[in-house]
Amino acid sequence: MDSTKLMKLREESGIKILEIKTDLSSYAASDLRKVLEDLLAEKVEKIVVNLSQVSHINSTAVGALVGVAKRLRQNGGDLKICALADNLTRTFNLIGASSVVEIYESENSALAAF
Amino acid sequence: MANADIKLKIPSAVFYIDPVRAFIGNLAKNLGFSRKRVADIQLVIDEICSNAVHHGSIDTTVGVKLQIRSDAHALEILVRDTGSRHKGPKNWLTHERLSEIEANRSPSNEGGHGIFIAKSLSDTYEMKINAAGGTDVRVVFQLLKPADTKP
Numbered sequence: 001m002d003s004t005k006l007m008k009l010r011e012e013s014g015i016k017i018l019e020i021k022t023d024l025s026s027y028a029a030s031d032l033r034k035v036l037e038d039l040l041a042e043k044v045e046k047i048v049v050n051l052s053q054v055s056h057i058n059s060t061a062v063g064a065l066v067g068v069a070k071r072l073r074q075n076g077g078d079l080k081i082c083a084l085a086d087n088l089t090r091t092f093n094l095i096g097a098s099s100v101v102e103i104y105e106s107e108n109s110a111l112a113a114f
Numbered sequence: 115m116a117n118a119d120i121k122l123k124i125p126s127a128v129f130y131i132d133p134v135r136a137f138i139g140n141l142a143k144n145l146g147f148s149r150k151r152v153a154d155i156q157l158v159i160d161e162i163c164s165n166a167v168h169h170g171s172i173d174t175t176v177g178v179k180l181q182i183r184s185d186a187h188a189l190e191i192l193v194r195d196t197g198s199r200h201k202g203p204k205n206w207l208t209h210e211r212l213s214e215i216e217a218n219r220s221p222s223n224e225g226g227h228g229i230f231i232a233k234s235l236s237d238t239y240e241m242k243i244n245a246a247g248g249t250d251v252r253v254v255f256q257l258l259k260p261a262d263t264k265p
Contacts, residue, residue: 023132025128025131025135026128026131026132026160026163026164026167027128027131056135056153056160058157058160058164058228059231060225062227063223063224066221066222066223086150087150087154087157090150091231094230094234094235095221095227095230095231096221097221100221
């Protein structure tokens with residue numbers, strides 16, 4: 001199954017919003033990386049990743065988000081994530097990624113932070 | 115509840131990790147682990163199996179073996195790969211390489227967090243080179259802890 005079909009893109013005020021509707025395990029993490037790489041190739045500078053419908057994330061997916069956030073910042077942009085379930089927050093905190101990527105409680109607060 | 119000794123073998127492909135994660139998550143839930151602990155167990159399995167597929171398999175055909183044991187006190191999972199000798203003469207997790215991975219781990223790195231996660235979230239974590247030249251990773255999750263009372 002192609003999990004990119006469960007990653008919906010929309011745009012609001014010039015900010016790309018990527019809504020993930022699948023768990024981000026090893027299989028889906030490579031698709032997440034591909035979707036984000038495509039956005040970088042399109043010169044997108046501002047991305048919000050909405051994880052409200054994700055109940056599992058592994059370190060590969062966290063790494064993809066961290067990597068893209070760092071690359072966007074080099075050009076004045078950023079990637080922010082929002083709406084994490086408690087266990088996802090624990091994973092980000094355990095890795096330390098919550099100190100690298102900005103995390104917001106809601107999509108609106110992530111959008112407002114740009 | 116009867117003790118269990120379950121053996122699985124999956125192709126060395128990430129596609130098959132999700133079903134294994136779901137199975138072990140359901141087993142852990144039925145054994146009485148808390149929701150939080152089930153999520154931890156599923157994350158550890160995802161990380162260990164991912165390493166076995168990406169770093170411990172020559173190709174998809176060699177497979178990754180799992181042995182899952184449970185009793186009234188614990189859930190024990192062994193993940194065995196066959197090694198990826200074509201990538202070099204050494205097992206992917208020699209002690210030197212392991213030390214290097216741990217020493218270089220940083221929150222801003224995109225990779226290298228899997229072993230750290232597995233060690234942090236399991237009650238027992240062991241890693242050794244097996245007879246096939248691959249890696250055995252064994253993790254144990256103890257059931258009878260105050261934090262593991264439902265929900």
